[in-house]
Amino acid sequence: MARHFKHHDKAAIIQLLTAIKERPADFLQDEVLGKIAAVFADEPQMRTFESYELLATTGQLKIYGGREIEQAARQQMEVAMALPVTVRGALMPDAHMGYGLPVGGVLATDNAVIPYAVGVDIGCRMALTLFDEGESFLKRYSYQLNVAMKEYTHFGMEGGLGFYQEHEVLDRPEFRDTALLKALHGKAVRQLGSSGSGNHFVEFGLLTLEADNSLQLPPKQYLALLSHSGSRGLGAAIAEHYTKIATDTCKLPRSAKQLAWLDMNSDAGQEYWLSMNLAGDYARACHQQIHRHLAKATGLKSLATIENHHNFAWEETLTDTRKVIIHRKGATPAHAGELGIIPGSMTTPAYLVRGKGVEQALYSASHGAGRAMSRSKARQKVTMSALKKMTADAGVTLIGGSVEENPLAYKDIEQVMHAQHELVTVEGQFMPAIVRMNKE
Structure with a gap:
């Protein structure tokens, strides 16, 4: 406990230990807590698992923008299509190799959820807020916007904002439903309103709306705030915990090991589903806090907010009335x-x-431009001084940032959009002006 729960307060640790003593069977499968639970268990517990072979023929796979998708991502998707639980799949034009399912992969399964097809950053999402201001405000108050970004956002794997926050998501009863969620509540409190590393960002910029837009706003240029981040340590811990349960109980060939699934009728499947949805709501709360803090600090009035998850699974119904779990x-x-x-x-x-x-x-559609270079290759190809020149030439102020996320590391967004013109209609274009990301 001292090694693995050193950041939890004494009351939470005692509560967790009491739960283990009273219900040891609930914790026997846990990699850390299982050793403690075994002390209180009446008899040894045998871990059961099912062993599966991949299907010789794959299901239905549709690929968009195939010319720009690397072979490794295609191969990963073909393995996913051969799972016995797979119904249908699609590969978006921003696709590239990932863990388990490729990034940009969409998979429909029959009554099964695959933790690694959701991803480690559960509920990672985009949020865009339009304000009742335009280009003149951005030019006049760029310094104030820059200062607000530094004071009211936090990036990195650990830590959070330096002031107390409240949000109804922290009072959700699900945090008391499983031992794992109980143990993670303290971290969720600390990290609320913060962003991770990698490609997560917060940006002020200008959004030009098309005449035919769903927001029913005048077609002009608006000051806007765009953010990209997920469920922080909460989602990562949930993903790690239930991926281990899946791989321990659903034995697959080596090539498909990371695509182990949880049956939706199993206790573990229902626990993961509950935890995944809570993590998604927590990710939404983090974006709400980011946008709320920055709007208040800069005196901006919100006109509309648009947001959507990726790295998530939904229960949906296809046109043939078949219910499936769609992983994006x-x-x-x-x-x-x-x-x-x-x-x-x-x-x-x-x-x-x-x-x-x-x-x-x-x-579905793509969730971005998609990587053209791996992170390691981006580090080799571009220096920090070169990155600063790229942003300066584009008229962008960069706060923090990493060469791993330099513009050349990504595919051409215009090509990606062209490859999915039959999937979405463009209603507006946002150009970043002040960008904050995790430091190198």
């Missing part, structure tokens, strides 16, 4: 009329889009 690993929901945001890079546009509801794409 780095893919944006794009049901008919549904609004979403597809970003490019720190110097290229993001797009406000309206979904067209294409079933072949499993009602």
